[in-house]
Amino acid sequence: MKFLVDQPLGGLAKRLRFLGFDSALRRLIPTDPGTLPPPAPDTYILTRQEAFKKLARNDLVILSASTPQAQFEEVIHRLKISRRGLSPLSRCSRCNELMRRVRRDQVQGLVPEHVFHHFSEFYECPGCRRIFWPGSHLAGITKKLLKNMENIGKGS
């Protein structure tokens, strides 16, 4: 599953990227159909702009929730996304790029010293060059989102 996310919903796009979803951010304008790509397999467009309703496209998901976290939960619920098949922490939340594994000796000096000593697995975003590791702040956020998903699944 892939997403095209309306520009104001950046917080939602970040959350989807933490779970590994390809979530491009683009400004979508209802009066300018050119801003919407043609429907693509397994790709959903996420927006809060009611004006898109008149397009009546099946791939258009018009969200009602106002906070990024509530929007995230709405997407999970409405598209019935489960944890199965997800690749959490495979994608940079800032750039939407897939991260690549880097050797431990390549991150020396780039991560805090205690991190360098305690972890052996490191990933780098080819876009912004940020380094990630299991146990980082981002891993914590992702864990929380996965927990959220489980609760949503139980509620429906």
Ligand SMILES: [Zn+2]
């Ligand atoms: Zn990045």
